[in-house]
Amino acid sequence: MDFLAELGIQDVNKGACYGDGGWIGGEGRDELVSYNPANGEPIAKVQQANEEDYETVMAKATEAFKTFQMVPAPVRGEIIRDLGNALREKKEPLGRLVSLEMGKIYQEGLGEVQEMIDICDFAVGLSRQLYGYTIKSERPRHRMMEQWQPLGVVGIVTAFNFPVAVWAWNTALATVCGDPVVWKPSSEVPLTAIAVQNIANDVAKKHGYEGIFNLVIGKGRVVGERLINDSRIPLVSFTGSTMMGKHVGEVVGQRLGSTILELGGNNAVIVTPSANLKMAVRSVMFGAVGTAGQRCTSTRRVIVHKSVADKFINDLVSAYKQVKIGDPLDESTLMGPLVNEAARQDMVRALETLKSQNAEIIYGGNMIDGKGFYVEPTIVKAQHDWEIVHHETFAPILYILVYEDFENEALAWHNEVPQGLSSAIFTNDAIEAETFMSPMGSDCGIANVNLGTSGAEIGGAFGGEKETGGGRESGSDSWKAYCRRQTNTINYSHDLPLAQGIKFGD
Numbered sequence: 379m380d381f382l383a384e385l386g387i388q389d390v391n392k393g394a395c396y397g398d399g400g401w402i403g404g405e406g407r408d409e410l411v412s413y414n415p416a417n418g419e420p421i422a423k424v425q426q427a428n429e430e431d432y433e434t435v436m437a438k439a440t441e442a443f444k445t446f447q448m449v450p451a452p453v454r455g456e457i458i459r460d461l462g463n464a465l466r467e468k469k470e471p472l473g474r475l476v477s478l479e480m481g482k483i484y485q486e487g488l489g490e491v492q493e494m495i496d497i498c499d500f501a502v503g504l505s506r507q508l509y510g511y512t513i514k515s516e517r518p519r520h521r522m523m524e525q526w527q528p529l530g531v532v533g534i535v536t537a538f539n540f541p542v543a544v545w546a547w548n549t550a551l552a553t554v555c556g557d558p559v560v561w562k563p564s565s566e567v568p569l570t571a572i573a574v575q576n577i578a579n580d581v582a583k584k585h586g587y588e589g590i591f592n593l594v595i596g597k598g599r600v601v602g603e604r605l606i607n608d609s610r611i612p613l614v615s616f617t618g619s620t621m622m623g624k625h626v627g628e629v630v631g632q633r634l635g636s637t638i639l640e641l642g643g644n645n646a647v648i649v650t651p652s653a654n655l656k657m658a659v660r661s662v663m664f665g666a667v668g669t670a671g672q673r674c675t676s677t678r679r680v681i682v683h684k685s686v687a688d689k690f691i692n693d694l695v696s697a698y699k700q701v702k703i704g705d706p707l708d709e710s711t712l713m714g715p716l717v718n719e720a721a722r723q724d725m726v727r728a729l730e731t732l733k734s735q736n737a738e739i740i741y742g743g744n745m746i747d748g749k750g751f752y753v754e755p756t757i758v759k760a761q762h763d764w765e766i767v768h769h770e771t772f773a774p775i776l777y778i779l780v781y782e783d784f785e786n787e788a789l790a791w792h793n794e795v796p797q798g799l800s801s802a803i804f805t806n807d808a809i810e811a812e813t814f815m816s817p818m819g820s821d822c823g824i825a826n827v828n829l830g831t832s833g834a835e836i837g838g839a840f841g842g843e844k845e846t847g848g849g850r851e852s853g854s855d856s857w858k859a860y861c862r863r864q865t866n867t868i869n870y871s872h873d874l875p876l877a878q879g880i881k882f883g884d
Contacts, residue, residue: 381471385573415481417749427596442589447528455505462498477706494546501550519871526861528556538566555860639847643799645831646679653804661830671774715751725773762791799842800824800831
């Protein structure tokens with residue numbers, strides 16, 4: 379495949395760990411096979427890092443921080459400017475590789491690379507800000523201010539479903555804040571990580587700051603555990619399941635490190651009587667079917683008013699019937715495969731549970747025979763209090779819940795699940811819209827009106843509450859997580875007054 383060569387990964391056996399002196403590899407290292415989820419066939423093999431490799435990479439990152447923290451932030455911003463431009467040049471082949479290795483359709487692959495470019499643009503501007511406050515002192519001829527200083531080496535652990543964008547969210551901000559990064563990607567998508575590392579290597583070399591972008595591909599129990607236990611890493615950004623996120627939070631917390639946790643989502647859309655049903659149907663279909671239901675922001679529940687439920691369901695089923703399932707690199711495809719057979723079996727088990735509860739499967743519910751990990755997107759009429767409805771199945775299963783009362787049913791059902799990432803309401807009623815965004819409304823980190831749960835822009839902080847982890851990445855003031863806050867007081871008098879008017883000796 380020509381686009382693999384263009385990304386410099388035709389010789390992936392050179393090693394999947396980038397540290398002191400370049401790519402690290404050789405005999406005695408376990409191999410990791412990357413599979414194409416569209417046909418189940420292997421794409422390539424990579425070597426996995428061992429503990430010694432991890433230490434080599436971490437030592438280089440730690441050493442790089444000593445110098446990099448003193449580089450002016452606007453100069454660090456120029457590195458990210460060039461990274462964004464390099465990604466622009468490689469957008470098409472990198473988008474194809476995301477589709478090939480992860481299974482999302484090509485348009486979504488391109489969109490993911492565009493997210494990388496967008497956050498680089500955001501971070502370049504941020505590099506000339508990184509504002510602190512000037513604070514009025516109670517003591518005469520004293521000035522107080524706060525500064526945001528570089529934090530240290532940032533550990534980034536990413537999931538398979540966004541194999542490159544989440545790295546960029548963290549890396550662009552960490553870099554302009556003065557922090558090198560060590561990246562452990564999902565073992566499902568090592569090739570995209572190697573391709574991005576190749577791009578980042580060229581940029582770092584151009585600017586003379588090797589060691590700021592680092593990659594370690596390896597088993598979770600080998601390098602993952604080392605990373606989260608490593609006291610040289612003050613911040614770990616982890617994207618993955620709630621179960622693993624709890625483990626990461628506990629381990630990092632025990633050493634008093636910080637975490638950004640982006641965990642599960644069980645996102646709902648409320649459809650009210652005044653809703654524009656055409657918009658609601660399109661939005662729900664994209665949210666539920668896009669990436670084959672494997673986004674943390676995928677729409678998993680629709681809470682629809684009984685007065686419009688029949689029409690909404692009929693229109694949604696008609697829309698689902700138009701969804702072409704197949705090769706994600708075919709531009710006519712709207713839904714690609716699940717990432718692997720284990721994901722498909724998770725969906726099988728969920729459907730078996732639903733059938734045991736006599737749930738009404740309105741559409742889909744079948745696995746698709748043949749090569750690849752394909753399934754039918756599925757619509758199920760369910761009850762709000764079923765345990766499985768409160769559980770996140772990482773697959774294209776959509777639950778339809780019919781409500782009558784807005785506050786006592788729709789909002790209550792919306793908030794009763796343990797996850798709290800993204801949410802949406804379709805309404806033309808101003809009271810309903812404002813209530814949804816009020817303290818008594820959605821309890822999620824993202825709450826949208828008249829658009830769906832997926833497709834967040836990088837300008838806003840991304841993250842959620844409850845079992846979603848509480849972390850924030852990307853826009854707004856998320857950059858502060860990658861810095862340490864320092865309060866400074868300057869005395870420009872010839873006296874030494876104490877705060878609170880304390881008198882201590884002469």
